Amino acid sequence: MTETIQDLKLKLDHLADKNRELLQRCGNLEATQLSLEQIIADNNSKRLDAEMISMELEQVFRKVTDAMWIVSDDGIVIRANDSMLQLLGKSSEDVIGKNCADLLSYGHCQKGSCPLKVAETNIQREYDIQLTGKPEDLEHYILSVAPLTTIVGSTGIVCQFKNITDRKRATQKLAELNETLKQIALVDGLTQIANRRRFDEVLAQEWKRLSRDKKPLSLLIADIDFFKKYNDHYGHQAGDDCLRRVGKALAGAILRPADLVARYGGEEFALILPEADLDAALHVGDRALGVIAELAVEHSYSDISEIVTISVGAATLVPLQDQSPAELIALADKALYQSKSAGRSRVTAAETRMTDFAGGPASIGL
DSSP: OHHHHHHHHHHHHHHHHHHHHHHHHHHHHHHHHHHHHHHHHHHHHHHHHHHHHHHHHHHHHHHOSSEEEEEETTSBEEEEOHHHHHHHTOOGGGTTTSBHHHHOOOSOTTSTTOGGGHHHHOOOEEEEEEEOSOGGGOEEEEEEEEEEEOTTSOEEEEEEEEEOHHHHHHHHHHHHHHHHHHHHHTBOTTTOSBOHHHHHHHHHHHHHHHHHHTOOEEEEEEEETTHHHHHHHHOHHHHHHHHHHHHHHHHHHOOSTTOEEEEEETTEEEEEEETOOHHHHHHHHHHHHHHHHHHOOBOTTOSSOSBOOEEEEEEEEOOOTTOOHHHHHHHHHHHHHHHHHTTSSEEEESSSOEEEGGGOOOOSOO
16 A cells, blocks of 8 residues: 555656646747747738838839839840830830830840840940931930849849930030030131131141141232221221122132131231142132122222222242241231232232232132
8 A cells, every 4th residue: 555655656746747847848839939929020020011112112113204114134024114104105014025125126126235135244234325206306315224133033124214315405506506606716707707716727737737748838818908098988887898898709719628718807818728839829819809809899099999909918838847837927928018019909929929910810720
């Protein structure tokens, strides 16, 4: 009987140990359950946040003002925002799942420069593109493309079309305005022929070119005879009109595109004749005298004629590196002085040659 009681006591102690062990396990399970519940709650919260962020990003993607679409590396459109649909003039159903090259053409598709190539190079690129249409409706865009890898590992390309048409047009207008201003800066306001600044530029350019080519450069300087008396008696408005008519007539006296007529200053005009020898320059000078005579502008106060006339000085040099255009100007100016000293209304070659207008111009193709 005693042994039986002892055995029962041992069993009870064993059961008590088991009970404590089970209680410990239950406690551990409850702690694990609470931990799992917390993890699940955290995950749910994060998933909700991710969904909210995804929805917000979707809204941003859809509503961004620049046209955007996402294209797979084989050219199939995966997503397109509202601006892109508006640019294409199509609905989402007509765009998603279609090949991008069939929806929009801008000169790079099916070429080595195709934007889809960024999926291979993994380098973001930009393109200056024009969307086809009428010239007056042509629109300019900066196309930015960047490679994209989704969370499932597939690859694609994000394409953003930024409309820069207004900027392009403004830049073009500015360039045109600058060109106009440049032309204005090089044109004499009264006579509408080249001004002194343009004369200096062209003379320097031709001097440099012909010094290299070892070819002649001729210069004529013409002066309206007794122009002060003309102004004094006919008035400055008539004087201005006379300058305009003389300038226009002299511009008509040259035949080659490379030649230039400029207002040199006051009542003086200059004619630059690249690659023309002295005989050719004298011929042009004779023709200049003729076209002014043909104007038949009354000048009753001239000491030599009843109409407006000009005196011309001609000079020719083959430019050298150690010379300057000022030497050619000095020679032509000296020849002009000689024309005036000899009686005016004539063309005189620097130092050695003189041709009176009465002799008539020769025909040598200038």
